[in-house]
Amino acid sequence: MRIIAFFFTMALFSGTLVAQDDAPAALKEAFAERFPNAKSVEWEDPEDGVYEVEFKQDKREMTANFGENGDWLETEVEIEQEELPATVKEAIARQFSDLEFDKAETVSSPERDLVYEVVFEQDETTVKVTFSPEGEVLDKTVKSEEEEGKE
Template sequence: MKNIFFVALAIVCSSATISAQSKAPKEVETAFYSKFPKATKIKWDKESTTEYEASFTENNVKHSANFSIKGEWLETESPTTFALLPEKVQNSFNTAHKGVKVKAVAKIENSSGETLYEIEVKKGLKNVEYFYNQEGKIVK
């Protein structure tokens, strides 16, 4: 009987956690809809105690955007292709990673006006992400 109680308690706790993370505070949602009025298929995740992330579709493209708990926009990540990266980023990556197959590429715009480019590759069993600024310099 004790085991059934603990299993039921675990299910209730995990359900509460999932539903708690699926909704952002009102000020975060308001800021999101103000910045992305055409967004659809919105899914919220709590990134940390101070940040929420919305995964959404806009113009048939999947994006993600992060907001502080006060509703301040922090960054937006959008998929792109290697061919659309600035030439300096392509050259820098190709020089440092000859023959490496690119798995995914994203453009990241943040609230300080900076644009970064994320290039994800597979190294062995792990996915590795490299971040470049517009000048092709590796950051992070």
């Protein structure tokens, strides 16, 4: 019975990961050039022509998005709450002190050099806030637990 459960679990998850060999050559080259020290690399199936790559580099959990032609679209780096700049911490204390901190990431892209995404939880609601390095709220999305499950 355990063997059947194991194979079922493996089949369930095998559809979400893409072998590195299946990724376009331009994408693999662009990834290796941008992240030469990447470890534990996992490629996700492309969605709308965008490849998501999860990996570790410099002891950090990271995610990068690339177009099929190798164009870099975005990089997210998980950080600890203490690593947020003082300006962002102050904005959180002023505007979101009633919410429970869940996680934080730095996000960089060609459009935005660097922003901070902070996720909070409140009851059955997830609040995702994007801050500038100066602590300005750039974006805020609120989703119920039910909406999160549909993604």
